[in-house]
Amino acid sequence: MGIQTVIAELSTFLGQRVSCSKSELELHGQSETHFPLMPPDAVAYPESTEEVAKIVQACARHRIPVIGWGVGTSLEAQAQAPKGGICVDFSRMNNILEVRQADMDVTVQPGVTREALNEDLRATGLFFPVDPGANATLGGMAATRASGTTTVRYGSMRQNVLALEVVTASGEVIRTGSRARKTSSGYDLTGLFVGSEGTLGLITELTLRLQGQPEAVASAVCAFPSVGNAVAAVIDTIQMGIPMARIELVDVASVEAVNAYSGSELDAAPHLLLEFHGSDAGVAEKSETFGAIAESHGGAGFEWATKAEDRNALWAMRHNAYHAIKASRPGAKVLVTDVCVPISNLAQVIEETCLDLEKSGIHGPIVGHVGDGNFHTSLMFDDTDATQVSAVKAASNRMVERALAFGGTVTGEHGVGLGKLNYMEREHGSGWAMMGAIKQALDPENIMNPGKLVPPRN
Amino acid sequence: MGIQTVIAELSTFLGQRVSCSKSELELHGQSETHFPLMPPDAVAYPESTEEVAKIVQACARHRIPVIGWGVGTSLEAQAQAPKGGICVDFSRMNNILEVRQADMDVTVQPGVTREALNEDLRATGLFFPVDPGANATLGGMAATRASGTTTVRYGSMRQNVLALEVVTASGEVIRTGSRARKTSSGYDLTGLFVGSEGTLGLITELTLRLQGQPEAVASAVCAFPSVGNAVAAVIDTIQMGIPMARIELVDVASVEAVNAYSGSELDAAPHLLLEFHGSDAGVAEKSETFGAIAESHGGAGFEWATKAEDRNALWAMRHNAYHAIKASRPGAKVLVTDVCVPISNLAQVIEETCLDLEKSGIHGPIVGHVGDGNFHTSLMFDDTDATQVSAVKAASNRMVERALAFGGTVTGEHGVGLGKLNYMEREHGSGWAMMGAIKQALDPENIMNPGKLVPPRN
Ligand SMILES: Cc1cc2nc3c(=O)[nH]c(=O)nc-3n(C[C@H](O)[C@H](O)[C@H](O)COP(=O)(O)OP(=O)(O)OC[C@H]3O[C@@H](n4cnc5c(N)ncnc54)[C@H](O)[C@@H]3O)c2cc1C
Ligand SMILES: Cc1cc2nc3c(=O)[nH]c(=O)nc-3n(C[C@H](O)[C@H](O)[C@H](O)COP(=O)(O)OP(=O)(O)OC[C@H]3O[C@@H](n4cnc5c(N)ncnc54)[C@H](O)[C@@H]3O)c2cc1C
Numbered sequence: 014m015g016i017q018t019v020i021a022e023l024s025t026f027l028g029q030r031v032s033c034s035k036s037e038l039e040l041h042g043q044s045e046t047h048f049p050l051m052p053p054d055a056v057a058y059p060e061s062t063e064e065v066a067k068i069v070q071a072c073a074r075h076r077i078p079v080i081g082w083g084v085g086t087s088l089e090a091q092a093q094a095p096k097g098g099i100c101v102d103f104s105r106m107n108n109i110l111e112v113r114q115a116d117m118d119v120t121v122q123p124g125v126t127r128e129a130l131n132e133d134l135r136a137t138g139l140f141f142p143v144d145p146g147a148n149a150t151l152g153g154m155a156a157t158r159a160s161g162t163t164t165v166r167y168g169s170m171r172q173n174v175l176a177l178e179v180v181t182a183s184g185e186v187i188r189t190g191s192r193a194r195k196t197s198s199g200y201d202l203t204g205l206f207v208g209s210e211g212t213l214g215l216i217t218e219l220t221l222r223l224q225g226q227p228e229a230v231a232s233a234v235c236a237f238p239s240v241g242n243a244v245a246a247v248i249d250t251i252q253m254g255i256p257m258a259r260i261e262l263v264d265v266a267s268v269e270a271v272n273a274y275s276g277s278e279l280d281a282a283p284h285l286l287l288e289f290h291g292s293d294a295g296v297a298e299k300s301e302t303f304g305a306i307a308e309s310h311g312g313a314g315f316e317w318a319t320k321a322e323d324r325n326a327l328w329a330m331r332h333n334a335y336h337a338i339k340a341s342r343p344g345a346k347v348l349v350t351d352v353c354v355p356i357s358n359l360a361q362v363i364e365e366t367c368l369d370l371e372k373s374g375i376h377g378p379i380v381g382h383v384g385d386g387n388f389h390t391s392l393m394f395d396d397t398d399a400t401q402v403s404a405v406k407a408a409s410n411r412m413v414e415r416a417l418a419f420g421g422t423v424t425g426e427h428g429v430g431l432g433k434l435n436y437m438e439r440e441h442g443s444g445w446a447m448m449g450a451i452k453q454a455l456d457p458e459n460i461m462n463p464g465k466l467v468p469p470r471n
Numbered sequence: 472m473g474i475q476t477v478i479a480e481l482s483t484f485l486g487q488r489v490s491c492s493k494s495e496l497e498l499h500g501q502s503e504t505h506f507p508l509m510p511p512d513a514v515a516y517p518e519s520t521e522e523v524a525k526i527v528q529a530c531a532r533h534r535i536p537v538i539g540w541g542v543g544t545s546l547e548a549q550a551q552a553p554k555g556g557i558c559v560d561f562s563r564m565n566n567i568l569e570v571r572q573a574d575m576d577v578t579v580q581p582g583v584t585r586e587a588l589n590e591d592l593r594a595t596g597l598f599f600p601v602d603p604g605a606n607a608t609l610g611g612m613a614a615t616r617a618s619g620t621t622t623v624r625y626g627s628m629r630q631n632v633l634a635l636e637v638v639t640a641s642g643e644v645i646r647t648g649s650r651a652r653k654t655s656s657g658y659d660l661t662g663l664f665v666g667s668e669g670t671l672g673l674i675t676e677l678t679l680r681l682q683g684q685p686e687a688v689a690s691a692v693c694a695f696p697s698v699g700n701a702v703a704a705v706i707d708t709i710q711m712g713i714p715m716a717r718i719e720l721v722d723v724a725s726v727e728a729v730n731a732y733s734g735s736e737l738d739a740a741p742h743l744l745l746e747f748h749g750s751d752a753g754v755a756e757k758s759e760t761f762g763a764i765a766e767s768h769g770g771a772g773f774e775w776a777t778k779a780e781d782r783n784a785l786w787a788m789r790h791n792a793y794h795a796i797k798a799s800r801p802g803a804k805v806l807v808t809d810v811c812v813p814i815s816n817l818a819q820v821i822e823e824t825c826l827d828l829e830k831s832g833i834h835g836p837i838v839g840h841v842g843d844g845n846f847h848t849s850l851m852f853d854d855t856d857a858t859q860v861s862a863v864k865a866a867s868n869r870m871v872e873r874a875l876a877f878g879g880t881v882t883g884e885h886g887v888g889l890g891k892l893n894y895m896e897r898e899h900g901s902g903w904a905m906m907g908a909i910k911q912a913l914d915p916e917n918i919m920n921p922g923k924l925v926p927p928r929n
Contacts, residue, residue: 116813160655169653171653188902189902192878193811194813195629195883197615197883197884197885198887199666199903199906201616201659201666202902204659208657209658251575252573254684254685254686254749291712292756292760298752353652353653353654357574386651387653420649422656424654424656425653428655429655429656444657447639451913454908466658
């Protein structure tokens with residue numbers, strides 16, 4: 014069989030770095046959420062672009078699927094292997110290749126995690142802003158077009174990847190973009206690979222924009238009488254052009270989970286968690302203006318944290334929200350759904366979602382990057398109970414439909430993978446067929462992460 | 472002949488709105504710069520997406536080239552018709568369809584110019600930031616991935632187009648993107664069409680991000696002893712995280728042209744023109760900090776303008792720089808070259824370019840969006856003098872090679888068209904072939920603006 018030939022071929026240059034052990038396969042066949050196990054046939058651990066190219070060339074010759082793997086935190090089964098094949102785990106390609114302070118950019122291998130990068134940058138006065146909560150790899154983040162708490166200020170991976178090195182479906186190495194801050198030199202190939210979930214090629218190097226560490230940072234939590242009031246405060250703040258570095262919504266159910274998990278004592282009300290970056294005077298001014306806006310929308314119990322340790326505790330609490338929510342129903346499975354809508358519709362969409370979940374008897378706490386109109390629910394269920402499974406799927410379905418009806422997208426940041434595949438035609442119409450045509454042109458044998466994102470081929 | 476059949480077919484639904492008059496053809500066959508006349512066979516003036524689709528369908532049936540036309544200000548012959556065909560002039564599709572204040576977005580037809588849009592937005596407290604100097608159309612700006620003086624703060628068309636309606640090469644109408652601020656829902660088709668210069672489809676509608684008009688604005692001019700000093704001041708400012716809304720370099724030759732044309736009295740030295748947006752206190756603070764940075768790099772003769780009319784005069788002077796430069800050599804032709812490099816290399820690249828031009832005896836004033844590492848030269852020549860023509864072409868060639876050698880791109884914002892076609896392989900290697908594969912997949916008959924941007928097909 015082709016797959017055995019390929020594995021044998023890979024061992025000739027990877028040696029022990031290609032594995033078929035059951036534990037490795039299972040580790041690379043599972044997801045963070047509710048998807049069943051879909052293991053690859055083998056896991057390869059390349060250490061260089063050349064090795065990645067040789068892996069893909071071998072797979073191309075034998076038409077064997079190739080699936081990239083960062084740290085497997087993606088939430089829509091992007092990194093799983095429904096059709097088997099070779100999982101390319103980038104954990105050994107984790108070098109920070111060059112930091113250029115004057116240009117505020119950095120070149121990294123794809124297996125570098127965002128926390129490792131920021132650790133390394135600490136002394137330079139620079140940082141990489143995109144923050145999906147999980148300590149994901151930069152390759153995985155580019156592949157899913159990740160964003161997070163700071164996107165409202167600094168953009169998502171779309172805005173922060175300057176250039177890529179990519180191994181294409183034929184095993185060729187290409188470079189896209191450059192270190193120039195902007196370009197009009199042809200089709201935006203960098204932008205095409207960002208968000209393509211490994212279906213067009215494997216990213217072997219990334220050049221990223223960095224930001225200067227702000228002179229001053231102030232974070233705060235503030236309770237609101239309703240989600241609508243909280244969102245109204247966010248809209249006013251954005252309209253006044255007050256640049257927020259972060260603005261997060263945590264609903265009542267999430268607050269309760271977080272209190273229980275992190276020992277915090279937030280009131281049982283929707284909260285905004287926010288952060289301002291700037292000069293000392295600038296941050297003070299913005300905080301004051303925001304305070305007034307929040308108050309006018311019923312915001313209460315404002316607490317500002319300017320000390321790093323207090324701020325870190327606040328954001329650790331936010332970043333642990335998913336784990337806190339999971340811990341609130343031990344043993345339950347989680348279906349995470351992420352949508353994004355125009356901000357003027359956000360409050361209504363969240364409120365309708367809450368009502369819907371209540372009526373359906375589903376526990377589904379909500380957190381959101383509200384400055385972008387983006388929010389998530391974690392729908393908890395018992396996967397041995399068929400009624401619950403179908404209720405949760407139906408509720409998630411309605412949430413996605415609601416997002417589309419309100420001018421939004423079926424996924425703001427988690428991506429398509431298998432979980433959102435069925436909504437692609439609804440969202441994009443014949444644009445989805447166009448994505449399929451691009452895939453066909455760049456990966457005619459359909460070996461790059463097959464079964465994901467584009468229309469299925471037979 | 473196919474073209475006559477198509478023109479006859481178009482007249483059935485466009486009536487007088489398809490024209491073959493010599494003056495119309497010449498108007499749509501010329502460029503702002505040195506390219507010779509390349510007229511289309513006919514010019515069509517559609518008034519709706521449906522009409523555009525019918526035009527493209529007719530052309531597709533007969534394999535006739537279709538070339539979009541905004542106002543023809545592009546600088547690399549993008550809108551000219553080297554292979555004849557139907558020029559689709561969008562001037563009658565110039566409606567602003569919907570402004571959504573809470574969401575800070577707007578939907579427009581492609582023929583709306585940026586000045587018309589901002590005029591319309593004035594009362595809303597919002598504005599559209601991308602500013603290529605020329606009063607270009609938003610369709611043309613998206614097609615060339617335009618940027619300009621404010622890109623350092625607000626991004627280029629890449630960052631400011633949320634969604635598009637496009638008529639594809641087969642005459643089908645598709646929609647890309649949505650009004651959501653971000654999305655991970657599949658390949659970035661919006662990003663693919665932005666910058667594709669009409670080679671993949673015609674844009675018939677755009678949804679754009681807007682910005683809040685800042686509470687306070689301060690502009691300034693400041694002279695520096697050398698380009699190197701000016702750029703060093705820019706780098707320091709960016710590194711300190713001081714958000715500039717604009718930061719423009721004008722070299723000595725440009726200053727002289729501008730003084731003569733606009734009656735200004737700037738010293739014969741390189742100047743920075745800059746602008747800050749924010750709150751009153753924020754702008755004052757930034758201005759002060761910048762003043763100190765500039766001084767430490769030899770900046771002198773600082774003049775701040777906070778009154779709208781003084782600021783407008785300043786930016787009118789900057790926007791007229793191209794005309795001022797043209798006027799400084801009446802009758803001369805101009806070859807405009809635009810490159811973009813990492814900012815740490817900018818001073819050296821500009822200085823080497825100046826020396827090169829001096830040695831070559833070419834008059835080529837330089838202006839630049841230096842915050843992005845982007846600059847332009849306007850190389851003046853007499854097109855009846857073969858020696859001058861080849862000297863200018865060689866100098867422009869060296870400038871492009873220099874940009875690539877210093878990690879940059881052959882065009883920061885003017886695009887590829889015909890003028891930069893020969894450099895695409897140099898810059899992108901086999902990435903250029905990948906662009907060709909995408910073009911082949913989406914426009915198999917090669918009718919959309921043929922001869923531009925991608926590798927020529929036979
Ligand atoms: C608690 C929690 C919170 C989260 N919060 C957010 C959030 O706020 N925002 C957000 O965007 N996401 C969030 N996520 C999802 C996840 O972190 C992101 O999708 C992240 O980008 C995945 O990175 P990864 O390294 O884990 O990639 P993986 O899951 O390993 O892979 C993701 C996809 O990228 C492909 N891939 C991986 N590496 C490469 C490569 N080098 N070249 C080509 N393709 C590659 C894979 O094949 C797969 O399709 C969260 C996840 C968790 C568990
Ligand atoms: C004085 C001067 C200064 C300039 N400064 C800048 C600058 O700072 N930054 C910058 O980026 N540019 C600058 N330019 C170049 C020019 O203004 C831009 O390229 C602009 O985007 C062109 O817009 P347009 O409406 O004139 O398009 P056109 O020149 O008419 O067309 C440009 C391209 O877009 C295509 N096109 C037009 N409309 C559509 C549509 N609806 N759908 C699909 N394709 C379409 C055309 O086929 C062509 O390929 C300058 C030009 C001048 C003359």
